Amino acid sequence: MYAFDYARPASLAEAIEAMKDEDAKALAGGQTLIPTLKQRLASPTTLVDLNGIAEIKGICLKDGMVAIGAGTRHAEVADSADVQRLIPALAHLAAHIGDPQVRNRGTLGGSLANNDPSACYPAAVLGLGATVHTSAGRAIAADDYFQGMFETALGEGELITSVDFPVPEKAAYMKFVQPASRFALTGVFVAKFLGAVRVAVTGASESGVFRWPEAEKALSANFSAGALDGVALGADGMIGDLHGTPEYRAHLAGVMARRAVTAAG
Amino acid sequence: MPKDHGIGASSKRREDVRFLTGKGQYTDDINRPGQAFCYFLRSNVAHGTITSLDVSAARDAKGVVGVFTSKDLEGLGGIPCGWEVTDKDGAPMKEPKHPILAEGKVRHVGDPIVAIIADSLAAGRDAAELVELEIDELPAVVDMREAIKGGTVLHDVAPDNICYDWEFVAENKAAVDEAIRNAHHVTTLELVNNRLVPNAMEPRAAVGEYDAGRDEYTLWTTSQNPHVIRLLMGAFVLSIPEHKLRVVAPDVGGGFGSKIYHYAEEAFITWVSKRVGRPVKWNADRSEAFMSDAHGRDHVTKVELAMDQEGNFLALRSSTLANMGAYLSTFAPCIPTWLHGTLLAGNYKTPLIFTNVKAVFTNTVPVDAYRGAGRPEATYQLERTIDKAAREMGIDPVELRRRNFVKPDQYPYQTPVAVIYDTGNYDATLDKALELADVRGFAERKADSAARGKLRGLGIANYIEACGIAPSSLVGALGARAGLYEAATVRVNPTGNVSVFTGSHSHGQGHETTFAQVVADMLGCEEANVDIVHGDTSRIPFGMGTYGSRSLAVGGSAIVKSVEKIITKAKKIAAHLLEASEADITFANGQFTVAGTDKAIDWGSVALTAYVPHKYPIDDVEPGLEETSFYDPANFTYPAGTYVCEVEVDPDTGVVEVQSFVAADDFGNVVNPMIVEGQVHGGLAQGIGQAILEGCSYDENGQLLSASYMDYAMPRAADLPMFVVDHSCNTPCTHNPLGVKGCGEAGAIGSPPAIVNAVIDALSAHGVTHIDMPLTPRRVWEAIRAARN
């Protein structure tokens, strides 16, 4: 780690102020940022610790949507009675991120700001068509928010404050774990709304999380695993690494999508 | 009735009290006054020439005590190798220098180049960024099949990158070739034994301190054998005589072989502590461990097994490329040769065996023994090949194995590969394992899996290993530069309690409990009255340490010998006190009695008399009650057994799930069944890890791809089934006093072929005949797809 200054704002307003330093970096659960610092891969001047800001934490119901503060930990989402009742697929997803230590520290905002191509939350946010609210007062639709591997629509110093998740008729997330990291080697989030189905795939593409229009179309016409017969992703643009070739990932997306549809019931 | 005390009892591991309550004293827990820290700047390229190296800015940096390169180490030796293997043409192996810090060239990612001593680790790391280093990158060679073609050369002494080209048993070669030419059927299999990273929970660490007042060095280090380190480092690297050098291996958090070897870092830390006049600490972080701990396995092998019409094995021919990495680690040369070639008979009476092993230098981390060491590689190739043979011959794999077993009436059994098995009963463990695995119910379970879209497979593997390493004269003839006896001092203290000083080293095995059980059993005392001391060269006699499942068989035997000497002497003292003839004294349950009388004296009185020799046979017997013994085994021990497992494969994703695992082991006599079971569990976890999860991977430029737990998959509890472990089929070792064989490595040796055989069984209907480990989902899926097309 290189030396840095540390700030712990008590309000969002103070945090926004602290983030004006162009080399400041927000610290949420630290599950990604702290290892990065330890490996000397980042050298912020100031770490702006968001953990003291009550207004970006917690889960509430708002206009028929589930609103989750950016500072809410994965374990809280997993354990929330409201999330379990309204979007059980989201609670299930949160309950299967990393290990207990990670779930008790890692946050929704940290995951979305980081936008790791193998992370789970982006699939839920995109699959459910959620809206990301930021400290700049913006409400960013999921379709606009994710802009490629580790790339998002957030501006310099802009913080995520909360995310509104629409409640689907049914939904499920199927994660095929990478054997070492247990991140998603390929994960598929399927959500059925009145009249439309959304399918988001994470872990697979070199462009990060993406929607799968052919699958959405087939499932919108007939929400059953069988509807995906003959629907296949191409290997172009898929990630190839130690754990899976592009072909394997494309194939897994199909298998996980079918299983998600079945699990959604 | 299970025993609650002494040999045969599942006594609770006394060392766990401190391990589980955070009271362990590991090397990194040792902090010396005025201590500085060491940071090693390591190569980030696999192969290259150092064209410029300027450390002046780093020397001037804040908090820096000293900065060192190979230039500062002139006059010191390289890291020595402990075993010399002879080439097939009689020439010694190629033994390039292994410098402490890179001399002009780097040969693997992680090769240390500069060492920085600073007031804090952070200051050391800061200074490292000021080092001006230029490396002219050379092409790297990672694949052994490419390396032996020459072209890219690591060491001038080995122009084709071959360390040695070894043949065994050379006299059998023509006969083996002939048998294979004329056989009814020959089964051929080419396979890879995947490279593994040992991943001990505690990374390597060292603290060095020089006492100028006494001209003495102390090194605390994460070692499985502190005396070996003292000898190698003192005599070959730093020229420090043993009496001026103390090496302490305190609590050590796992080794699995990787902490046997003498490493450059600990030599440097010892040397530099005098140079800077301060104690110096180095503690590897996990990333450093991945690129500097000796790796394991990494063989590429072709096997041919010749059979007659009935499936009787006629001859076995095997040729292996064995990766040495960039330099020779301490015992690297003997692993693919004497710990591998000699085990190629397995549990079978194959009359003719020939193997050729080429050891190859590559731009990778050095490779050496890892749990099992050579024996897993031998077992894997045999048991995979036999399974394939059974399929090709249309013979049941169990039946084919049984038909070729060495039978109980054939012991001692001289194998065609030098070793002589003293005892065993392979049919017994096979029967036991098949029974415990409910093999009869397999068809039903397979149908049930099929109904859920899963492919179920049953896999069997036998193994035999050579443990209790080893008769010194034998290993000497085979090139070892050391003896492999073990030493123990047993000291009865004046009030009768006992301190045992052993050359064995416990780094998870539970010696403090097991050894105490043996001594308590022999002396008829409470286990709590026996203390086991290990790991400090200033306290223990010269011993060879712990590896190769040798501690109880060899170290325990040394303890037994010392206790026997103590009892003999104590009987003399008791005879004097009881005014009886020594021949009439019986010692049992901690009491000395005189046959045919009611005269008796207890242990404590005799012990006290030995130290307060007022009424004492002083002319015949010295005061005191302390004995030292060195035990050199007459033979290896040969633990053996049968493993049976069932797996389910998901054909859509390639995921393999281990559903059940039965291990029936013959370890000879068992001192602590609970500890033995724990050792088997750990070994099975590592073997299943090798079979399904773990694979150390380099890209063609020699960059380590699996350099962290993000990419190197360790087995987790959820990856493992509930193990069924049995050790009831015992044939006690015939040549050591406890009749024990060793249990530390078996699990890791027998499980990989059992798992792979099960997966191939599951996929056989798809036409898959082999997949190289690790059987990751991707590989299994690709194999299914390739077989379908």
Ligand SMILES: Cc1cc2nc3c(=O)[nH]c(=O)nc-3n(C[C@H](O)[C@H](O)[C@H](O)COP(=O)(O)OP(=O)(O)OC[C@H]3O[C@@H](n4cnc5c(N)ncnc54)[C@H](O)[C@@H]3O)c2cc1C
């Ligand atoms: C062992 C391990 C296993 C894991 N497994 C999984 C898994 O299976 N699936 C998965 O999805 N994830 C996984 N993760 C990631 C984890 O879930 C966290 O979500 C992730 O590390 C980031 O969240 P955090 O709160 O820790 O963010 P931090 O590490 O604190 O920050 C990450 C980045 O986000 C920025 N940031 C944080 N909060 C905000 C905000 N409110 N607004 C703007 N920027 C912000 C930070 O500046 C930083 O750049 C794993 C992590 C570990 C260590």
